[in-house]
Structures are given as C-alpha cells and as structure tokens.
Amino acid sequence: MAMRTWEAALERLCAVQLPEDESAEPPDDLFDAVDGLIDAYGADDIAEIVAQAVDSGRTTVGHATTFLNVAAWSHLSGRAIGAGLGR
Secondary structure, three states: OOOOHHHHHHHHHHOOOOOOOOOOOOOHHHHHHHHHHHHHHOOOOOHHHHHHHHHOOOOOHHHHHHHHHHHHHHHHHHHHHHHHHOO
16 A cells, blocks of 8 residues: 555654754754645644654654644744735
8 A cells, every 4th residue: 555645744754853952943854844744734734643643653742742833833924924925
C-alpha cells in the first residue's frame, strides 16, 4: 500500500530535531515541515494526525505541542498578512 502524501509529510515533521532548551529558537526545518504537513493534509487542523503520531510513538507529547503551536502561529500569521494585503 502506498503512503499518502500527508503521511510522508508527518514523518518529515516527526523527524525534525527540536532543541532540548525550550527557550531556544526552533529550527527553520520545523516551520517548513509544519507548512508541508498542512499543505499535504489539505487542512489547517492537523491536531488529529499529530495525536496519532503520539499514539504510535513517532513523537512525544511535548514535541506534538510544539508542532501544533507552530501550526496555530503560522495560521494566524497568514491570516494577519492576508488581512493587511486586503487593505
């Protein structure tokens, strides 16, 4: 059975190495991987599939929280930029 596009994007996201120090800047790869998953999944709400990754042991709850925070920030930033362009 072939892997769906979003599954490959989820694997890429789970493979991103996050810094141990929570106050450190997250790597650019994280933002790219989150955007890639959103694009591949076709929806901004990636919580369910990230939860599946935690359940299957592909990532930790802490990393999943970071992924979802980045996704929320990315979504809100995009909306703010789009609203600014419409003025």
